[in-house]
Amino acid sequence: SQTIHQWPATLVQPVGSPLSLECTVEGTSNPNLYWYRQAAGRGLQLLFYSVGIGQISSEVPQNLSASRPQDRQFILSSKKLLLSDSGFYLCAWSDAGTVQFFGPGTRLTVL
Amino acid sequence: DQQVKQNSPSLSVQEGRISILNCDYTNSMFDYFLWYKKYPAEGPTFLISISSIKDKNEDGRFTVFLNKSAKHLSLHIVPSQPGDSAVYFCAASVRNNDMRFGAGTRLTVKP
Numbered sequence: 001s002q003t004i005h006q007w008p009a010t011l012v013q014p015v016g017s018p019l020s021l022e023c024t025v026e027g028t029s030n031p032n033l034y035w036y037r038q039a040a041g042r043g044l045q046l047l048f049y050s051v052g053i054g055q056i057s058s059e060v061p062q063n064l065s066a067s068r069p070q071d072r073q074f075i076l077s078s079k080k081l082l083l084s085d086s087g088f089y090l091c092a093w094s095d096a097g098t099v100q101f102f103g104p105g106t107r108l109t110v111l
Numbered sequence: 112d113q114q115v116k117q118n119s120p121s122l123s124v125q126e127g128r129i130s131i132l133n134c135d136y137t138n139s140m141f142d143y144f145l146w147y148k149k150y151p152a153e154g155p156t157f158l159i160s161i162s163s164i165k166d167k168n169e170d171g172r173f174t175v176f177l178n179k180s181a182k183h184l185s186l187h188i189v190p191s192q193p194g195d196s197a198v199y200f201c202a203a204s205v206r207n208n209d210m211r212f213g214a215g216t217r218l219t220v221k222p
Contacts, residue, residue: 043200
């Protein structure tokens, strides 16, 4: 069966510091991978998606970036965090089907 | 541009009664619709879906109805249970491409 992991589970970072969130998927090959953010009291905002290694599509221009160095690894990064980057970050995967399966999420607080 | 809208941020129902969660969309090209359930500090879990070629899909206590002419879908939970208390997101996609989520509705089922 497929599983998706995210770490860390929670993170508190000062403004201006860098960020690296990692997501890995097990039990499947060549998945579509996604990064979402849920701000407080808001819905899910798609940030990035990837259909293959090195292929990244950005939905929202901002100070975040994503990379896919391996087939089942998806990384969300920032060189300098802003206060507005606080939120709940979710990684998801899907195969050729339409259902996306989500990881447990990372709670990021920027102070 | 919010293509998927959940206009009720919250809903409270009594245990054993029916819960009806509503969702409206603007993009007539959407051909697949999903409902996700989310508990605090966890990733959303897939609940039920419906293709645009159908107008109803049922899975146990959960039924999703699709009205394409009105661009409206709804999720019915019968009977509602306290464990159903969560935030429910509706989502829509076009031909297996990236999914658009509503802002969510917080359902509270009172014992």
